[in-house]
Amino acid sequence: MFDDFFIRALIAGIGISLVTGPLGCFVVWRRLSFFAGTLAHSALLGVTMALFFEINIAFSVFIISAVLAILLLQLQKKTKLPNDALLGLLAHASLAVGLVVIGFLTSIRFDVMGLLFGDILAVNQNDLLVIWLGGGLILIILKLIWKPLFASTVNYELSEAEGMKPDKFNAIFTILTAALIAISIKIVGLLLITGMLIIPAATARNVSNNPKQMVIFSVTFGLISVLVGLFTSLKVNSASGPSIITAALFLFILSLIKFKKKSELKQ
């Protein structure tokens, strides 16, 4: 019925949306959208490193993102620049360096567009393994740290005072975000992974009234976006990342209508 590559893309996309759902909620709650975007931009440098040293792409991207996150923490301590300026600096600097380095890798045929916007043709069996094992691990860890992470998201001082060790769990969350970006660039592309984190979560916010519900909706909307996006991508031969994000956008617009009705009812 479908070609193998499409089945692989579907399995990969489903795996990714299961992880972006809950993680995306935290990104929205903690106002980390720009931070996630910065990590994603640095992924290009990670990919070029992987090609250069001939190591696994997901692994290399993860390492670069993690280094960037540590770098950001150091810069926050040492300079007085505001957070958004630091994030912008790191995001575009790492993207630029990545693109420059790619220019030197003339010996390797390389699809930059696929990297930026996702390419369903690019997913191989090995990638599926990385996505499902890595994704599963991310979800298990997130489940384990849910309570302290959520407490520190609601109020840092309260969770610190009552012994929930927020700093530790915030750091773990950063690592999980880096890991997610590493496993999802092939499908969504590094320019659009932030959209995959934020848009389904934002849509879910419009229709839910408690945290668990928002996570469930966020996963559901992510799944629908991936399915609709991938089929569209196959039909009209569009890049997979933009198709998925466009589908997510439609869901968001629909949720606005429902949200508006709900708030009118309340009045």
Place this chain on the structure above:
Amino acid sequence: MENKNEKILLKVENASYYLNDKALIKEVSLEIKQGEIVTLIGPNGSGKSTTAKIALGIYKKIEGRVRRFTERIGYVPQKVSVDWTLPIRVIDFMSLTENLKNDQINVALNLTGVDHLKNKSLSNLSGGEFQRVLIARAIAKKPELLVLDEPVQGVDFKGEIALYELIKKISDKLNCGILLISHDLHVVMSATDFVICLNGHVCCSGKPHTVVKDEKYKELFGDRASNILSLYEHEHDHSHSADGSIDPKK
């Protein structure tokens, strides 16, 4: 009530905290025992909340020493704002740092008079309702040490008295130590075991009826503040002289 044999829950020794080279508090010491209510008073910016945060370990880069002898701590911060993007109901908020059973949540909300708000969104609560929920959350986990930073701000007058009575009751019932920050000198003087008057440093401290006579206290709060005891602490062992000042009997 004397609590000499009770367990010490918190000990702050000569703590100083600097922010951008400016000392927010200097060499503050305090101690809280089981069943004891210690109150911090002082003008705005005198370091009351800072002292509480140091005691709780929220501010870590301090000079001096802080020791906590319990992990069961309930905290009502001065300010909590929950972002709209985070949908959270009162019932979700109640078990934020502790897994509570449904009836534990009900009892606590009932005590502070807000059990009808259980399924409401936090962002829809009024200031006073939110304070009541904050107090309920802090006591629901049956803490050994309660830190209350202006817990009744925004609560209506009637509720204010009831909540302070509740706090007193809780300290007796749970036998927990309480660090209270309050602007309400009436309450402080009538319901507290020990008062610490802060102004960046410890101005004066002691039992309520000794503190109100302290010259430094009068300097800080004005002469009229000294008369508070005469109005509110009728059961205590003092008499009033002709000008309204206090003569404690010994």
